[in-house]
Amino acid sequence: MILEKLKEKENKIIELRRILHQYPEIAHKEYETQKIILEYLENIGIEGKKVAGTGVIATIEGKNRGKTVALRADMDALAIREENDVSYKSKNDGFMHACGHDNHMSMIYGAALVLNEMKDKLNGNIRIIFQPAEEEGTLGGAKPMIEQGAIENVDYILGMHVWPDLPEGVLGLRSGPFFAAADNIIIEILGKGGHGAKPDQAVDPIMVSSKVIDSLHTISGREIDPLEPFVITIGSIHGGTSHNIIPDKVEMMGTVRTMDKKTREIMENKLNRIISGITSAFNANYKFKYIYGYPILVNDPWVTDFVRNIASGILGNENVVIAKQTMGGEDFAYYLEKVPGTFMVLGTYNEKLGFTNNVHTSRFNVNEKILAIGSTIFVESALALLNYSWTKNNPS
Ligand SMILES: [Zn+2]
Ligand SMILES: [Zn+2]
Structure with a gap:
């Protein structure tokens, strides 16, 4: 009716x-x-x-x-x-x-x-x-x-x-x-610029970024239950100006999606630990911001x-x-x-x-x-x- x-x-x-x-x-x-x-x-x-x-x-x-x-x-x-x-x-x-x-x-x-x-x-x-x-x-x-x-x-x-x-x-x-909860992240990988032909004298933030991205994608299944819904996407990466110059830093932005409150609560520390560990292994520094979005x-x-x-x-x-x-x-x-x-x-x-x-x-x-x-x-x-x-x- x-x-x-x-x-x-x-x-x-x-x-x-x-x-x-x-x-x-x-x-x-x-x-x-x-x-x-x-x-x-x-x-x-x-x-x-x-x-x-x-x-x-x-x-x-x-x-x-x-x-x-x-x-x-x-x-x-x-x-x-x-x-x-x-x-x-x-x-x-x-x-x-x-x-x-x-x-x-x-x-x-x-x-x-x-x-x-x-x-x-x-x-x-x-x-x-x-x-x-x-x-x-x-x-x-x-x-x-x-x-x-x-x-x-x-x-x-x-x-x-x-x-x-x-x-x-x-x-x-x-x-x-x-x-899902939709949170945003901003990561800065801080290296030391130099000549592209002499990477041993620099700290290459582009190479370090690749390791960080790689490691972040192992969270599902290695850091949290593989059956749990989880997404991390790096949607933006910026660094460098030319073929042969190692830049000082790389900036990345991404999104983190979780479906469980407890998982969401531990995510900021988990990400921070991984980024900190990888960057320190390569003598780089970092800045990391976790921005809470919709629950x-x-x-x-x-x-x-x-x-x-x-x-x-x-x-x-x-x-x-x-x-x-x-x-x-x-x-x-x-x-x-x-x-x-x-x-x-x-x-x-x-x-x-x-x-x-x-x-x-x-x-x-x-x-x-x-x-x-x-x-x-x-x-x-x-x-x-x-x-x-x-x-x-x-x-x-
Ligand atoms: Zn929409
Ligand atoms: Zn809509």
Whole structure:
């Protein structure tokens, strides 16, 4: 019934998605996006409030007192030039909603549209959260949103990501750790410059860097259980100016992904020990910085199972699967540290229609039919959570 209702409103949801898609903005610069969201909410009688710079929150107050369920969408785009040939192609050259956050915002808008119409029957409240800067990586947008009251009085929180790893329309859920902690590292190898033909009179930081990189890649299986999810990637390495000059130093940047809190906690010391040992063996020095990013995203088992039941009723058991863990990071993790909830993934892969490209690529796109499905899962799950808590707390 909710699905039918949302299919009727599909045009409005797609309209918003296409507008947002045309005006992608990167982390903390979502000014136009914020304006559009506020306007669309206002047009359906919901008063949004600016939070954390470019974020928006709103509350739909139900007639009956009860719990509060939050629905969260992220707002930012990426610095990628869009290569999709569509009528609603990005108008901000060099930027694109390549992670699908335009879809997330539209799905939450669709959910708000229906829930607001039902507010006289709601047994509790709905908090709508449009959060900036998910892609930013270290500080992110979730933390400032929380600090500025986005989840005040919230009892449960739900979020969703479009997911080309799953077939279109299939919902992936997972209890416990789902997305990895995403930390960054900066390493400087300090040697002693010299002539390329006389390396014995220098300390070659490029050679030492190669040993350091090599050793860091032995952590999985040698330093931690090989069965434990772990990734280290050195994504940037800079040093030297010419064929025959040994430089003074090499700078590297990388990312460390862990899925277990204890493993994450020992990583900084472990890396430091390895870098220190290798550099000292070759008479070099080093500087090392471990920058903590988003924590591990841990879904609440009870809420996840609850939503699984609801989603199975809408999509059928065969279309609700246990999602594979991912070493990607998600700042939805911060909300889940405070409030029980679940972060879901909604499949978008459709070979027939050509929606096969991954997120963060210039040709990522989805079949917009999934928007109404996403909104429905939000609405039905939120209603069930409110009703469940209400009948339990108000047996009369
Ligand atoms: Zn992304
Ligand atoms: Zn994303």
